[in-house]
Amino acid sequence: MSFVLTCPNCGPREVTDFGFGGEIGARPSREPSFRELNAYNYFRANVAGRQREWWYHRSGCRAWFIAERDTRTNEVHFTRLPDDEDPAGEAMVPAGSGLAGARRERAAGTRGWDLR
Amino acid sequence: MLDLFRKRRMWRPASKLKGAYDVVIIGGGSHGLATAHYLREHGITDVAILEKRYIGSGAAGRNTTILRSNYKTPEGARFYDASVKLYEGLSQELNFNLLFSQCGHLTLAHSDRAMFVMANRAEVNRLSGIDSRLIGPDEIQQLAPAMQVDNPNATFPIMGALYHPPGGIIRHDAVVWALARSADQGGAEIHQDTEVLGLERSGGRVSKVKTDRGTIAAGQVLNCTAGWSTLISDMAGVKLPITTHILQACVTEPFKPLLHVVVVSSQMHVYISQTDRGEFLMGAEIEPWTTYRMQGTLNFLQDVCRHSLELFPQLERARLLRSWAGLCDLSPDYSPILGQTEVENFHVSAGWGTYGFKAAPIVGKTLAELVATGRQPELIAPFALERFYEDRLVSELAAAAVSH
Numbered sequence: 001m002s003f004v005l006t007c008p009n010c011g012p013r014e015v016t017d018f019g020f021g022g023e024i025g026a027r028p029s030r031e032p033s034f035r036e037l038n039a040y041n042y043f044r045a046n047v048a049g050r051q052r053e054w055w056y057h058r059s060g061c062r063a064w065f066i067a068e069r070d071t072r073t074n075e076v077h078f079t080r081l082p083d084d085e086d087p088a089g090e091a092m093v094p095a096g097s098g099l100a101g102a103r104r105e106r107a108a109g110t111r112g113w114d115l116r
Numbered sequence: 117m118l119d120l121f122r123k124r125r126m127w128r129p130a131s132k133l134k135g136a137y138d139v140v141i142i143g144g145g146s147h148g149l150a151t152a153h154y155l156r157e158h159g160i161t162d163v164a165i166l167e168k169r170y171i172g173s174g175a176a177g178r179n180t181t182i183l184r185s186n187y188k189t190p191e192g193a194r195f196y197d198a199s200v201k202l203y204e205g206l207s208q209e210l211n212f213n214l215l216f217s218q219c220g221h222l223t224l225a226h227s228d229r230a231m232f233v234m235a236n237r238a239e240v241n242r243l244s245g246i247d248s249r250l251i252g253p254d255e256i257q258q259l260a261p262a263m264q265v266d267n268p269n270a271t272f273p274i275m276g277a278l279y280h281p282p283g284g285i286i287r288h289d290a291v292v293w294a295l296a297r298s299a300d301q302g303g304a305e306i307h308q309d310t311e312v313l314g315l316e317r318s319g320g321r322v323s324k325v326k327t328d329r330g331t332i333a334a335g336q337v338l339n340c341t342a343g344w345s346t347l348i349s350d351m352a353g354v355k356l357p358i359t360t361h362i363l364q365a366c367v368t369e370p371f372k373p374l375l376h377v378v379v380v381s382s383q384m385h386v387y388i389s390q391t392d393r394g395e396f397l398m399g400a401e402i403e404p405w406t407t408y409r410m411q412g413t414l415n416f417l418q419d420v421c422r423h424s425l426e427l428f429p430q431l432e433r434a435r436l437l438r439s440w441a442g443l444c445d446l447s448p449d450y451s452p453i454l455g456q457t458e459v460e461n462f463h464v465s466a467g468w469g470t471y472g473f474k475a476a477p478i479v480g481k482t483l484a485e486l487v488a489t490g491r492q493p494e495l496i497a498p499f500a501l502e503r504f505y506e507d508r509l510v511s512e513l514a515a516a517a518v519s520h
Contacts, residue, residue: 002403002413016415020405022359035505042357042448042504046346048408071360072408 003074008081009061021054021064023047048072055079126293127300130307136333137305138162139487140325142312142348143340145176146291146473147465149306150480151338151487152299153210158488161303166327168311168344172292175342178442179473180365180387180399182378184221184283186241186248188233188515191498192451193244195478198495200282202477212294214286215392221283222256224381226272233514234278241280251279262374263427270426272383283378285389288473295480315351315462322352322462336461336487340479343408343443345466354457356466357504358445361402362409363470364416366439368431370394375428384423396431398424402444402470410441444469449509450516454479454499455492463487464501471516 006012028040045051051071056064068077068088078087138160141148144167152163167173183203185196207214225231234250241248256277257265265274296306307329315337316324322337339348349356371394380387385401400420403413417439425431447453447467452475454465463486465479482493492500498510 002411002415015405023406034507038505038507039355041507043355044346044357044359046356046359046406048344048347048360051406053406071406074407074409074411 003076005055005067005076006079007057007060007063008065008079008084009063010057013057013060017057017059019056019058021056024052024054024066050077126297127306130309131305133164133307133310133327133330133332134305136335137164138335139164139338140332140334140336141165141338141340142325143167143174143338143342143344144171144296144306144308145174145340145342146172146288146295146476147176147342147468147479147483148338148340149292149295149299150476151340151465151483152304152480153295153302154477154480154484155304155487156298156302158484160484160488163299163302163304164332165299165304165306166310166312166325167306167308170308171296171306172289174344175442175444175468175472176292176476177289178365178440179288180389180397181285181288181391181473182221182283182380182387182389183216183286183474184280184378185246185474186221186223186237186278186280186283186515188237188240188512189451189510190240190244191510192512192515193241193246195495195499196471196474197244197246198481199475199478202481203286206291206294206477210294210298212290212297214290214294216284216286217392218282218284219389220259220377221280222259222377222379223278223280224256224274224379224383225276225278226274226381226383228275230383231276234276237278237515246280247282248278248280250276252276255279259377260375260379262430263379264429267426272381272426285378285391287392291473291476295476312348312351315348317353317459321460334461336463338483338487339462339464339466342466342468342472343445345445345464349457349462349464349466352457352459352462354459354462354464354501356445356453356464356501357448358453358467359406360408361404361406361444361446362411362413362441363399363402363444364412364420364439364441365397365399366417366420367391367395367397367437368434369437371396371434374430379427381423381427384426386420386423386427388424388427395437396424396428396434402446408443410443412439412441446470448504450512451510452479452499453501453504454482454496455486455501457501469516 314326453467
């Protein structure tokens with residue numbers, strides 16, 4: 001058996017229910033150089049240990065959410081929706097990353113382009 | 117007669133680590149050992165191979181032993197072809213029977229689109245001088261009489277296949293042992309149960325390698341650790357575009373010889389061969405999420421059995437003997453990352469995804485040349501790490517995205 005993730009909307013489900021969206025990293029600057037953009041596109045931290053990552057409930061409510069998982073054991077420490085408070089008390093979404101960050105920036109008018 | 121009872125060693129037992137080596141190879145798998153073997157040709161023998169567990173305990177001992185060179189890009193096809201050619205002479209070169217049978221390799225096509233891609237691959241292969249062609253269902257049936265080719269109820273009907281006669285299977289453990297023996301005979305030291313804990317940098321170079329058995333100075337350092345390559349590269353301050361996933365395989369109990377080719381279906385995510393012991397060896401797709409935990413999953417067993425049975429319904433009563441998982445270091449373009457990095461004396465052989473074992477001898481040969489001459493050999497120039505910063509990818513998505 002692989003492991004179980006708790007969808008913030010639907011509750012615990014087997015991992016095959018979900019789509020994996022990859023680790024959460026910092027987004028590039030507003031006007032990145034070609035090199036910086038490629039580094040953002042291709043390079044990954046790939047940590048062995050606790051990792052924040054995006055998941056998508058493909059066979060359920062189809063919501064994107066954040067999970068913290070230990071990649072050495074596959075133990076999931078928590079899951080939450082992007083706009084929910086972080087159990088570890090960290091920034092709601094790591095500095096300007098991902099959809100929620102973009103949504104917030106868009107609402108605040110700090111980003112000129114749309115991610116949808 | 118007395119010889120029968122003599123204890124024979126393939127390589128010397130572990131000695132104490134010396135204080136310094138010309139070359140330190142991290143990772144005692146097929147790539148690390150092949151590099152040590154080919155370094156002999158350049159007269160470089162002051163070599164230490166550091167292996168966290170035992171040699172061949174990672175991907176080298178967990179792969180499905182398939183060799184082939186029918187890749188999609190000219191760069192890839194040329195590279196893997198050189199590897200298969202080296203494998204052809206390796207038993208002779210290492211004086212060790214590697215049980216290489218070039219039984220042929222079939223990649224099934226189940227759609228018009230797949231037929232188009234296979235035709236494309238066949239053309240690229242032929243231009244590189246690689247024996248590879250598109251065949252129809254009749255010829256597939258001739259090559260694999262036991263396979264259910266013409267099944268009107270199939271989920272994925274078989275329309276044709278890319279046939280690659282030089283492809284085949286080899287004994288993977290034998291490759292590891294023979295390369296280790298040769299490296300050892302050449303003077304290289306194989307240190308098992310030796311984990312690298314850190315790399316010390318000074319003046320833009322890696323100067324020292326910290327292990328759990330002491331610190332050693334190194335002239336050049338090679339990272340050949342596949343699934344763990346990001347962790348080692350991080351120690352040197354080199355970022356890699358790699359994510360680590362598990363790939364799984366399983367074998368059935370042994371049967372009489374039934375299948376004499378390697379059968380792969382990218383749409384059904386399955387590849388099947390029958391080993392020399394008679395076991396059906398089946399592999400599937402990597403899990404999409406990243407992990408360092410080598411634990412198998414139930415959905416893998418379900419999928420691989422369902423798809424294998426569609427091709428070989430006669431295996432219905434076969435019992436699985438064992439299944440296992442290994443770590444794969446997946447690169448964004450399904451091509452490897454080879455050679456120099458921004459740290460002068462730190463070289464990598466990484467990004468091997470699901471195709472590293474096929475390339476072991478050519479990686480050893482080219483990395484040995486790089487270490488000896490300081491220049492990136494022309495054959496591996498397209499696979500330099502720098503290509504990701506410059507967005508010059510070598511996309512093997514069509515020929516390697518399904519693991520086989």
